[in-house]
Amino acid sequence: MDEDEALTPLHPNYVKVVRLTSLLFAAPLVIAALILEATGVLPRGAFLVPVLLLAMWLVIRAPLRRYQARGYQLGDDRLRVVRGLVFNADTVVPFGRVQHIDVHQGPLERAYGLGTLVLHTAGNHNASVALPGVAHDDALAMREAIRAHVKRETM
Amino acid sequence: MSEAPAAAPDEWRRTSPLSFVVGAVMSLRNAVFPALAALVGTGAWRQGWVVIVPTLAAIGAFTALFSYLAWRKFRYRLGDTDIRVERGLLNRTARSVPYERIQDVSLEQSLVPRLFGMVDVKFETGAGGKDEVRIRYVTAAEAEGLREAVRAHQGAEAGATRASAPVEEPCRLLFAMDFRRLATFGVFEFSLVVFAVLAGAAQQFEFLLPFDIWNYRKWIELLAGPGHWLEEAGVAAQAIGAVLAVAVLALVGLATGIARTVQRDYGFRLEESSKGLRRRRGLFTRSDVIMPVHRVQALKLSTGIVRRRFGWHGLSVVSLAQDAKAGHHVVVPFGTLDEIAPVIAATGFALPAADIAWRLPSRSFRLNRALFSAVPLVLGAVAAGVLAPRLGAPSQAALPATVGLLALAGVLALRQLFLSRYDRHALDDKRVFARRGWLAPRLDIASRLKLQSVEIVQGPLARRRGYAALVFGVAGGSLEIGGIPLDDARAIRGAVLGSIAAVDFSRLPG
Numbered sequence: 001m002d003e004d005e006a007l008t009p010l011h012p013n014y015v016k017v018v019r020l021t022s023l024l025f026a027a028p029l030v031i032a033a034l035i036l037e038a039t040g041v042l043p044r045g046a047f048l049v050p051v052l053l054l055a056m057w058l059v060i061r062a063p064l065r066r067y068q069a070r071g072y073q074l075g076d077d078r079l080r081v082v083r084g085l086v087f088n089a090d091t092v093v094p095f096g097r098v099q100h101i102d103v104h105q106g107p108l109e110r111a112y113g114l115g116t117l118v119l120h121t122a123g124n125h126n127a128s129v130a131l132p133g134v135a136h137d138d139a140l141a142m143r144e145a146i147r148a149h150v151k152r153e154t155m
Numbered sequence: 156m157s158e159a160p161a162a163a164p165d166e167w168r169r170t171s172p173l174s175f176v177v178g179a180v181m182s183l184r185n186a187v188f189p190a191l192a193a194l195v196g197t198g199a200w201r202q203g204w205v206v207i208v209p210t211l212a213a214i215g216a217f218t219a220l221f222s223y224l225a226w227r228k229f230r231y232r233l234g235d236t237d238i239r240v241e242r243g244l245l246n247r248t249a250r251s252v253p254y255e256r257i258q259d260v261s262l263e264q265s266l267v268p269r270l271f272g273m274v275d276v277k278f279e280t281g282a283g284g285k286d287e288v289r290i291r292y293v294t295a296a297e298a299e300g301l302r303e304a305v306r307a308h309q310g311a312e313a314g315a316t317r318a319s320a321p322v323e324e325p326c327r328l329l330f331a332m333d334f335r336r337l338a339t340f341g342v343f344e345f346s347l348v349v350f351a352v353l354a355g356a357a358q359q360f361e362f363l364l365p366f367d368i369w370n371y372r373k374w375i376e377l378l379a380g381p382g383h384w385l386e387e388a389g390v391a392a393q394a395i396g397a398v399l400a401v402a403v404l405a406l407v408g409l410a411t412g413i414a415r416t417v418q419r420d421y422g423f424r425l426e427e428s429s430k431g432l433r434r435r436r437g438l439f440t441r442s443d444v445i446m447p448v449h450r451v452q453a454l455k456l457s458t459g460i461v462r463r464r465f466g467w468h469g470l471s472v473v474s475l476a477q478d479a480k481a482g483h484h485v486v487v488p489f490g491t492l493d494e495i496a497p498v499i500a501a502t503g504f505a506l507p508a509a510d511i512a513w514r515l516p517s518r519s520f521r522l523n524r525a526l527f528s529a530v531p532l533v534l535g536a537v538a539a540g541v542l543a544p545r546l547g548a549p550s551q552a553a554l555p556a557t558v559g560l561l562a563l564a565g566v567l568a569l570r571q572l573f574l575s576r577y578d579r580h581a582l583d584d585k586r587v588f589a590r591r592g593w594l595a596p597r598l599d600i601a602s603r604l605k606l607q608s609v610e611i612v613q614g615p616l617a618r619r620r621g622y623a624a625l626v627f628g629v630a631g632g633s634l635e636i637g638g639i640p641l642d643d644a645r646a647i648r649g650a651v652l653g654s655i656a657a658v659d660f661s662r663l664p665g
Contacts, residue, residue: 078656090610090613094652121607123628124630125626125635
């Protein structure tokens, strides 16, 4: 597996899922800021404007950047997962070391037909490597492919 | 005691009858303090022996009864494919552990069971500490038999031709510590932890003390107090007092170190048998662990700042089975490199060859580290030297503070310079080596085949300056090589992945 090879991007719906998650996180902050604004303790907009800007960045810009920073590469005998905007991690798990495989789907992911593939290894570091934001069917197909590989190697 | 376990499989067995006595003593020990607390707390002890004796007798009878019932209801069986354990008075639990899932059989003797010659047998499955299967208190011979039986079954599973292993087979002694070595080790384990404990206790039981010990004035009053005897004693006497205080500290530290070491490592023996490395140690709690060599994932060779000057090192193995809380087993706590080398050879690992190509971390990583450790201190020094006098701080305090902070910054920057000469890593055809540290360097050796995953991590600075940390997943631990050039990290990852992917996990060589 070469680092030069292009990474497979995640499913575009992943941006929407992350945006919704960020929205759920940012909404209480914005509501709190609105209430503070209504009480009129601080000068007009002194608190509300920065909070709104931060919330907009969190909901609109950050998910896109995160999506662009992530990617994966499915090789013949290994999976490479790249993630992280500020702290970048580039993990490779050889199929020969996979103990078991999960395909996880949260409610938001289900709404957009996405899934998270989780590979478990015996290592203490990176005991489970998660690949979120792939189409659920793709995740299932990848699981089958990896499992077939594990089985073939073991028999 | 003479019962041979391999001869009669598939038959329910009980633990030794003595074990219920041991169990009763152990739980009595736990019940005594709450009972005393209850007696004192309710004021019942004022009634005298009329109340105390029956209460204690009732507690004793209860614990004895429960221990007896627990013993009656506990049974185990060595089956063809698994060990079954049934226990519980009202809630019955039946557990089956397949032989191939048992990583390790460890035998442990705490003080009380040891007085009765009883052993606590623990089957480690790697599933996690609390859920391990234990057979509590069988005779030493039975424990040894159980261990042999598990080994024999595992051997049969693996297709080995060994029919039934002899109970005691010849072992090759790899490492042992006599009392002299133990005492030397204890000296190096110098510890002032007892003072921390005392301080903690003082805080807990403050209300019992005649005065508030954190009150500085009170101390002054006490020391200089009525008659001002300390002040009048003169400089010489004060100096002698100070020397005595330091000597007491040193003695207590030494005594703590030696006592802890002797308690933990008394009678340390490491042997090589056909089943792996066997380690026995402990004064009050005697433990006996067998580590199968093929389960050894990595080695850690470490030392201390002072003991290194005398050539003492320690060796631990990282394996799937866990030792107490730490993820590794100490196999040589304190020995010379010449003593450690045969142990390393016995685990199938090797020290790096003399002509191995060591690689160094990136220069920009060092520079960043040096800047990170020194710059805040230099800023602090500037603040102390320039700003503090203007804000009205006494000027005679500002100069030493500035100089001190600058000196510390210099030392930390210098440390990075030295680290750049000591931190290094290398790769040979079977292993990964990582050496870290300047004054107390440690060397990690991992088998390339047994690595689980490889990760390249970069923070924002690292990305800009082109270096990365390389982190390997190891079963039972992890191995990190920090601050190496990105190209180097990728090259190592490529090479290591090539060797990992070639061999499946379940077929890792033994």
